[in-house]
Amino acid sequence: MKIKVAIAGYGNLGKGVECAIAQNDDMELFGIFTRRSPDSVKPVFESSKVYHIDNVLDYKDDIDVLIICGGSATDLPVQTPELAKSFNVIDSFDTHAKIPEHFANVDASAKQSGKIAMISVGWDPGMFSLNRLYADAILPDGKDYTFWGKGVSQGHSDAVRRIEGVLDARQYTIPKEDALSKVRNGSNPELSTREKHLRECFVVASDDADKEKIENEIKTMPNYFADYDTVVHFISAQEMQRDHSGIPHGGFVIRSGKTGADGENTHFIEYSLKLDSNPEFTASVLVCYARAAYRMNKEGISGCKTVFDVAPSYLSVKSGDELRAHWL
Amino acid sequence: MKIKVAIAGYGNLGKGVECAIAQNDDMELFGIFTRRSPDSVKPVFESSKVYHIDNVLDYKDDIDVLIICGGSATDLPVQTPELAKSFNVIDSFDTHAKIPEHFANVDASAKQSGKIAMISVGWDPGMFSLNRLYADAILPDGKDYTFWGKGVSQGHSDAVRRIEGVLDARQYTIPKEDALSKVRNGSNPELSTREKHLRECFVVASDDADKEKIENEIKTMPNYFADYDTVVHFISAQEMQRDHSGIPHGGFVIRSGKTGADGENTHFIEYSLKLDSNPEFTASVLVCYARAAYRMNKEGISGCKTVFDVAPSYLSVKSGDELRAHWL
Numbered sequence: 001m002k003i004k005v006a007i008a009g010y011g012n013l014g015k016g017v018e019c020a021i022a023q024n025d026d027m028e029l030f031g032i033f034t035r036r037s038p039d040s041v042k043p044v045f046e047s048s049k050v051y052h053i054d055n056v057l058d059y060k061d062d063i064d065v066l067i068i069c070g071g072s073a074t075d076l077p078v079q080t081p082e083l084a085k086s087f088n089v090i091d092s093f094d095t096h097a098k099i100p101e102h103f104a105n106v107d108a109s110a111k112q113s114g115k116i117a118m119i120s121v122g123w124d125p126g127m128f129s130l131n132r133l134y135a136d137a138i139l140p141d142g143k144d145y146t147f148w149g150k151g152v153s154q155g156h157s158d159a160v161r162r163i164e165g166v167l168d169a170r171q172y173t174i175p176k177e178d179a180l181s182k183v184r185n186g187s188n189p190e191l192s193t194r195e196k197h198l199r200e201c202f203v204v205a206s207d208d209a210d211k212e213k214i215e216n217e218i219k220t221m222p223n224y225f226a227d228y229d230t231v232v233h234f235i236s237a238q239e240m241q242r243d244h245s246g247i248p249h250g251g252f253v254i255r256s257g258k259t260g261a262d263g264e265n266t267h268f269i270e271y272s273l274k275l276d277s278n279p280e281f282t283a284s285v286l287v288c289y290a291r292a293a294y295r296m297n298k299e300g301i302s303g304c305k306t307v308f309d310v311a312p313s314y315l316s317v318k319s320g321d322e323l324r325a326h327w328l
Numbered sequence: 329m330k331i332k333v334a335i336a337g338y339g340n341l342g343k344g345v346e347c348a349i350a351q352n353d354d355m356e357l358f359g360i361f362t363r364r365s366p367d368s369v370k371p372v373f374e375s376s377k378v379y380h381i382d383n384v385l386d387y388k389d390d391i392d393v394l395i396i397c398g399g400s401a402t403d404l405p406v407q408t409p410e411l412a413k414s415f416n417v418i419d420s421f422d423t424h425a426k427i428p429e430h431f432a433n434v435d436a437s438a439k440q441s442g443k444i445a446m447i448s449v450g451w452d453p454g455m456f457s458l459n460r461l462y463a464d465a466i467l468p469d470g471k472d473y474t475f476w477g478k479g480v481s482q483g484h485s486d487a488v489r490r491i492e493g494v495l496d497a498r499q500y501t502i503p504k505e506d507a508l509s510k511v512r513n514g515s516n517p518e519l520s521t522r523e524k525h526l527r528e529c530f531v532v533a534s535d536d537a538d539k540e541k542i543e544n545e546i547k548t549m550p551n552y553f554a555d556y557d558t559v560v561h562f563i564s565a566q567e568m569q570r571d572h573s574g575i576p577h578g579g580f581v582i583r584s585g586k587t588g589a590d591g592e593n594t595h596f597i598e599y600s601l602k603l604d605s606n607p608e609f610t611a612s613v614l615v616c617y618a619r620a621a622y623r624m625n626k627e628g629i630s631g632c633k634t635v636f637d638v639a640p641s642y643l644s645v646k647s648g649d650e651l652r653a654h655w656l
Contacts, residue, residue, distance in 0.1 A: 019589050023468050044589045100653050125656045127462070130640055131599075133655055134455070137616040137643040138609075140351050250596075259612055261347050261372045265604035267612075268578075271459075276593035281466075284587055284595075288465040308641040308651055312458055315465040316636075323636055325428050327461055328453045 003294050004062060005287070006030040008053060008083065009069035010041055012247065013092065016283025017067050018044050024287060026317050030063050060086050065290040067091075069283075077102060084109035084117040084304075088293045090286050092122040099125070107304035116297040118305045121289045122282040123273060124148070128253050130307050131271040135255035139267060142257020145183045147175035147196060151249025151278060159224045160201055163217050165209030168237065170244040174198040175252065186256050186266050192227075199230040202244055204237050249278035288315045331622050332390060333615070334358040336381060336411065337397035338369055340575065341420065344611025345395050346372050352615060354645050358391050388414050393618040395419075397611075405430060412437040412445040412632075416621045418614050420450040427453070435632035444625040446633045449617045450610040451601055452476070456581050458635050459599040463583035467595060470585020473511045475503035475524060479577025479606060487552045488529055491545050493537030496565065498572045502526040503580065514584050514594050527558045530572055532565050577606035616643045 005021055007014045010032050021029045022045065031049035034041050038050040051059070056066075066087040070076050072095045080091045084106050093102050099120055110117040120126065124146070132144055153173050160169035179196050182189045189195075201218055205211055215232045218225055235243075250273040259265050275281045289307070292314035296305070313320060318327065333349055335342045338360050349357045350373065359377035362369050366378040379387070384394075394415040398404050400423045408419045412434050421430050427448055438445040448454065452474070460472055481501050488497035507524050510517045517523075529546055533539055543560045546553055563571075578601040587593050603609045617635070620642035624633070641648060646655065 016587070019587060023587070096656065099656050100649065103652055120656055127466075127597075129656045130462075133640050133644055133651065134458075136655075137619075137640075137645070138455075138612045140645075259344070259347060259351070259605065259608040265608050267604060267609050268600075268602040269455075270598075270600045270602075272596075272598045274596040274598075276595060277587065280587040280593050281595050284466045291465075306652060306656055308644075308648070308656070309639050311637050311639045312461050312465075313636040316461055317465070317468075320636070321428065323461065324431055324634060327464070328424065328427050328448055328457045328634055328636070 002026055002028040003291060004028055004030040004064045005290050006033060006056075006059070006063045006066045007069055008033045008056065008066055008079065009075065010034045010036075010043075010050075011069065012279035013283055013286075014069040015044050016277070016280040017069060017286055018048055019280060020284045020287040023284075024291070024317065026291070027287070030059065033066075056083070057086060063087060064294050065090065067286050067290055069286075077105070080117060080119060081105040081109045084115055085113050086115070088116045088290075088297050090118045090121050090290050090293055092126070092282055092286060093120045094122065094125055096125065103304050103306070111303045114297075114302045116293045116302055116305060118289050118293050118307075118310070120306055122285050123275075124251065126282075126285055126307055127273070128251065128271070131253045131269075132255070133308060135253070135257075135269040135271075139255055139257025139259070139269065141259070141263060142255050142267075143188050144253065144255040145191070145196075146251065146253050147180060148251040149173040149175050149197065149249065151251070151275070152244075152247050156199065156201075156224055159221060160203060160218055163214055165206050165214055166203055167206055168204040168240050170202045170240065172200045172202075174200055180252065180254075183254050183256070184268065184270070186268065188256060194228055197228060199225055199228045201230065201232045202235050202240060203232060204240050205234055246276065247278045248276055249281075250274040291315060291317070330354055330356040331619060332356055332358040332392045333618050334361060334384075334387070334391045334394045334415075335397055336361045336384065336394055336407065337403065338362045338364075338371075338378075339397065340607035341611055341614075342397040343372050344605070344608035345397060345614055346376055347608060348612045348615040351612075352619070352645065354619070355615070358387065361394075384411070385414060391415060392622050393418065395614050395618055397614075405433070408445060408447060409433040409437045412443055413441050414443070416444045416618075416625050418446045418449050418618050418621055420454070420610055420614060421448045422450065422453055424453065431632050431634070439631045442625075442630045444621045444630055444633060446617050446621050446635075446638070448634055450613050451603075452579065454610075454613055454635055455601070456579065456599070459581045459597075460583070461636060463581070463585075463597040463599075467583055467585025467587070467597065469587070469591060470583050470595075471516050472581065472583040473519070473524075474579065474581050475508060476579040477501040477503050477525065477577065479579070479603070480575050484527065484529075484552055487549060488531060488546055491542055493534050493542055494531055495534055496532040496568050498530045498568065500528045500530075502528055508580065508582075511582050511584070512596065512598070514596065516584060521555045522557055525556060527553055527556045529558065529560045530563050530568060531560060532568050533562055574604065575606045576604055577609075578602040619643060619645070
C-alpha cells in the first residue's frame, strides 16, 4: 500500500512536491489543497486532484502525511500547529530565529493528536544543518563555515523590486572564491559579512528611471545590501526573461578541525549543493522526510521533530537488510 | 557524570581514540585493553591506564562503552560478537561484503545482553555510506559516485612490500581529475576502474634488486594493480621517512539527480573529506558514535546498529533545545 501524501499550498514549492512524489514508487499524491478556487488551479500533472483547503479535515483519515508548502512569515506559524492537530505534517519553516517558538507550538499540537510534525525540513535549515551537526560532533576542536550560492535570494530580489523605477529584479548571492580558498586551506579565518558573499543584482528599470539613483539605493539599503559588496547590472525585460528565469541555488558547509595528542593533524569535511531549482530540491527533501514521518508515526512516535531527530534509515525506501548489504 | 569509554586494541586506531576522547568533555577514558603485556604499552597520555584484555570482564560494570579497535580480517568477527555479550560496543568493521554476516552475529549477542553494538562506524563504511543514503533518498532519479583519495591504502602498500627486493613501500590511491570533472558536469558517465583512480607507489628497493622486475610485478599484480594505471617511483629509505610517514586519506561522494515534471532540472550533492590522518579521523567518528550508543542504550534500545539507525541528535553533546536554537 502506497503512502498517501497531500500538499497544502500550491506555489513553486508545492509544484516541486507534486513532481517529487511522482519519482517515488512507494508514494502517491492524494491531492493538492489550495486557498484559491480549485478550478482555477492547474496542476503539473492532469491526474492530480485539487481541493479547497477549507475541506481538508474531511480527508483526515485518507491522508498519511500532509506537506505544508506555505511561507514562513505568516502561513506556517499558523498552519503547521493547526494542521498538526489532525495530520502528520512536514514544513520547511526557515526563519532561523523563530524555530524554538515554532517548535513549541507545533509540538503541543502534535503531542495532543499523537501525530508527527517535522519542521524546518529542506536544505538550510535541513541538510546544511545536519552537516554542521555531524561535522561538529566528529571534530569538536574545529570551526565551521556556511556559504550560500550561487543562487537567487527571493527576499533580496523582492527588496530591489520595491524601489521606485524598478520593473523587475533578480538578486544572486555569490560566495567569494577568496574566502572559500582561505577556509579550504585551513587558516580558520575570521570572515566578515562582506568578505564571505557578493551580491549581484540584475535590474529592469522603467524608461524614465534614474539608474544612478536606483543603483545607489540598492547599494546602501540597510540589512539587505549595505554590509556587502554589491554589483548592479541594468538589463532589458527580454534579457531578464531569457537569462534569469531559473531559481538556482546551492552552497557549501565546510568544517576544519584538529585531532591528535597535540592537534597536529587537520581534517576537512565539506558538503556542497549545486541546484538548478531551489524549490524542487527543497521539495525532494520534504518528500523523503514525509516517508520518515509516516514510518515513525506508525511506530508510535509523536510530537514535533526536526532533521536532527530522524535516523537516516527512515528516509530510504530500501529495507534495512538491503541498506546494510549494498549501501553501507 | 562523564561517559566512561574503554579501548580494546591499541594500534593507530586505538591511539586515535585515546586522543579523541580527550577532546570531548563529556567523556573520560576508563582504560586501554591490550593483548600485549600492559607494561610494554606506552599510551599517548601518561595518565591513561593499560589493562590486559583477558581481564576486561572484571570491569563490566565500570565501562559505559567499549570501542573495539581491532582489524576487520580476523579480530572483529570474533571480538565484537563476544564483547557485545557484556558491553555496549562500537567497531569499524570495513569488509563491505561481510557486513550482513557480521551484523547477524553481533545482533544476536547484543539482543541477548540488552546492549547496543554499533558496527562499521568510520568514514567508509560510515560517513560516506550516510551521504550515499541521504542523497539517494532525496534524489531517487540519479546516480552516485564514490572516489577515494588522495590517500594511503594499507592493503596495497602491504602487497607491494611482499615483493622480493622491496624493503618498504607506500601506495597512494588518487582519484582522476578527469573522471571527477565528468561527474561534476552532470554527464553521468559510466566509469571503469581504470578511469576512476590512479595508483601511485613509492618503493624502497634493496641495493641488488632488479627494479624493472619489481615495477613489472607491481603493475601486473591481479586484483591490486592490474586493472589500474599504476605509477612506480623508487626512492631512498630517507625519502620514505621524510615524505611518506603520514597516513592521509579522503575522498568524494557525489550524486547527481534530476527533478521536475520531465527531469528538466539537475542537482549535485557532494560530500568530501580531506584527512591528514585516516586513523585519527576514523577514531573521532567512533567516539561520537560511542556517545550515541551510550544514550540509546540508556533509553532501552539494544541490538546491532549501524550509522543508518542513529538519529543525528544522539551524536552531539549539545541539547535538543540548543541544537534547534543555534544549529538548525
